[in-house]
Amino acid sequence: MKIKTLVTWSLIISFFQFGNILLFGMLEGVSFSFAYGAFAIIFFGTIILSLRSRLQTKKELILAITLSLLMVVPMVILADNIKEYNDKSKEFEQAQIVLESEIEEISSSNRYFIEYITFIGDQISVLNDNSKSMQSEIDRIMAETAAIGRPAPAATPQAIPTTAQQIMTIPDYFEEDEHHEEEEEEDDD
């Protein structure tokens, strides 16, 4: 391909692309003077190029203009598709963010739950240890009781006097002591 041909087609394509973007920009609110510039570029650019380049026959000129105009269609379709893709991509990203925060929340709850279970496990373990040591203490007391020939106290909590029961027995104890004191006074006489 000759460099002049390459330059010609590049100029035509780029002029139309410049024009397309400016025109679409105008439709979306770019001011009139800029749109005028776009039309000027397309109009004069195409005329100059077609008159001064190799595209001198009518057939070639029509082909060039048709091809250039056809470029608008794929560009718009492409732009729409990309916009749709980008919108969906954004939605997906937002959904992903929400999902990630939910996963984070769940995993933090999960962590708390695991910590709680671990704590309960520890407590059970402590209770087991206490139970074991209590059992061994009972066994020891029973062994000692058997050793002094007295019947072993029932290994029930009811067999062991409570502090309250012990307090209840105290007056009897003092009454016995008063009898002893009277006996001692009589002896002195």
Place this chain on the structure above:
Amino acid sequence: MIDKATAGWGMIALACLIPVILLFALGPAAVDLDRYANFTHVLGQVSGLIGMTLFSITFVLSSRIKAIEDIFGGLDKVYRVHAMTGGLALVLLLFHPLFLVMKFIPQDMKLAAIYLLPSGFWAVDMGMIALAGMILLLVLTFYSRMRYDRWKISHTFLGLVFLFAVLHVFLVRGNASRDEIFTGYYLYASFVSLIGAAGLTYTLIMKSRLVGQAMYRIKSIDRKEDGICDLIITPVYKPITFLAGQFIFLRFYNRQTGRESHPFSIASGSDSKEIRIIIKNLGDFTSNLGGLKVGDRLGVEGPYGRFNSLGKKEDQVWIAAGIGVTPFIGMAEDVHHRKTKGKVDMFYTVSDTKDLISLDFLKKVQKDTPNFTLIPWVTKEKGRLTVDAMMRQINGVLEKDFFICGPDRFKESIKEQLISKGILKKNIFSEEFSFR
């Protein structure tokens, strides 16, 4: 083995690839290329970097430095490379802003449009001015038929365009793009600017002082009816040394012709003291030569070009069309004086018999030199000159070198025909006429 021209193109390609490699190796560009916005942005950056490198190289190529001429095999070839690099630079720089704005298109067409318009960001606006100037001046180069001297003046303004482009390259990083292009970017920008500025400064200022011109004066003028002007120029001081078939740049010190230098083929035998120049009125600068008179002074720059029979195969075929006969007249003079051993067949095609230039001289060479054959070919009588027609008159074409000089379409057509007959490209030599 790689020939010099291929090596020359390789050097240009390497100079273009270096910034792209740096962009991908040291810049943030390589990340997320699968994303549409990043991909088009990087495409815009790559086209800008390569385009700017090529733009700077064009100034070096137009400097007429001998070393560059040696690389590409003649100044005419250098100018062709210059035109190709300039054209490629324009193509890439045209798409540079388009690729950059493509990232905005899916979101906001208005934003894309605003980006392509002057915005008050000087870094970007400088680039727009440069691109607009480049489009204008290169459209003039490729498509206009303006006078050579006027075109040449307009082409000089590309230096100003380059200045705006350089400012854009330096300012754009900090002011507009707000992203890192690559580490060492300023080094690249300085290098590119230096190459272009050096080429431009040498061409505009230094060359005339360093290279200089030989001063000649017109000894005789023979104006023919068909618009042919046959000049003999003689040195005022020291003559230049040249080979038959080369060309020189002439600067006429005459108000009517202007002082712009123009290339002309030498139609004299190697190292003649006097130089013969045959000029055809082609409607441009050449139409002003009517004001030339005997005794006028002119500056001669050169010689340039590699279109000569030295160091080539002994058996040669010369193919001339129209005014393209001029270098062959000098080469025929060499054959006549040096009595070379090789067989030379010269085909000389014109549309009408009256257009045959120096026919008497060429016939004399044929008469005096048995190994030189002249075959005039008048298309009105014989139809178009083709390689098939030539092959009916000569033998052993595969053992010969072919020299072609004439209009571009003629040269291309003959070249294609020769290649289709099995002649190797390296055995075909041609001279470019057009330097714009």
